Amino acid sequence: MPTASLLSLAGQQVVVDCGLGVTRGLADQGFALKDLSAIVITHLHSDHYLELGPLIHTAWTAGLKTPVQVWGPAGLQACWDGFLASMAADIAYRIHEEGRPDLAGLVQLYPLRLGDRVQIGALALAVGQSLHPPLTETFALRFEGAGRVVVFSGDTAHNPALADFAAGADLLVHEAMLAEGLVPLLARIGNGDGRLMAHWQRGHTLAHEAAALARAAGVKALALHHLIPSDDPDFGPVVWARHLAAHWQGPLHIGQDGLRIAL
Structure with a gap:
């Protein structure tokens, strides 16, 4: 979902x-x-x-x-x-x-x-910028509380500035896309055209780019969600993990419905 x-x-x-x-x-x-x-x-x-x-x-x-x-x-x-x-x-x-x-x-x-800082109970929320054109109000989120830090990338193109925003996080939850899955996905959807492909390419992050950002930020664990494609049996969790193996050696979670990640 x-x-x-x-x-x-x-x-x-x-x-x-x-x-x-x-x-x-x-x-x-x-x-x-x-x-x-x-x-x-x-x-x-x-x-x-x-x-x-x-x-x-x-x-x-x-x-x-x-x-x-x-x-x-x-x-x-x-x-x-x-x-x-x-x-x-x-x-x-x-x-x-x-x-x-x-x-x-x-x-x-x-x-x-x-740049906002919001207090939600005992949680501190800092608001960063994600890159998701044509929208401009698109946010990354950094939550801190109980000695833990969790960062959500939001939907974003590759955004090197996020490395500083996510620095040292216990968990980075980052969107991800597999280039090999885009053409089959577009064909399966069937009611988009080249503009949809262009949107994916200019507004989202390839999986290996997300891994590189996680390394640069020095995060303790990486979770990929908002997967593109997300429901193609040819690109299941094993395929995602294989694509990341050369780029990320830390704890890796591939998003699926109901996944729980302990902090």
Whole structure:
């Protein structure tokens, strides 16, 4: 399923991105939806925020009654306002007939900007720049807490500056792409053209580039996610690991649904 992660660190649980399937993915991990409290969206492409509204609404119907803080690009407010408008009748019904708190009043949205530092409970979040044209509000995230550091690259073209941002992290979660898988993927999708291929090539990072960045940053472990391609049996985890063998010798995690990484 598309991009979503749950960071559990320093007594805080933060959902990073809300692609399709995030609600089911959280439930499958034993996460109590009514405890949802913090969400960070890295950028406004559908595979990172399509299920933001449904996640919060489902948590609300599951018993959520405490505030949810959401950080992301400034345009996220319009998405949330549109979701509330689309569900207005249902929300009003559930408030009146089921005695639930006002959903809109529970959610607080905060725009992220490059260089921001945000405190989420005991977690400190620093906001860096990812390179994902044509978007400009695209963020890398560095979380620090309980003596651990976890960095998310966000969707990005190869970005050498990320090495300084991720320096010394216990875990770098970085997007990755295999050049050999792009032509078969484009053919299988079938409703894109050369512009889709050009987007992949200018806006994403090849796997060996992600490994080189992890080495330069001196991170302790590397996890690859947002894989392109992600669901082609010809490019499964063994193939990804083989492509990385010459470039990264540290602990390596190849993203798949339900993967847990202990810190």
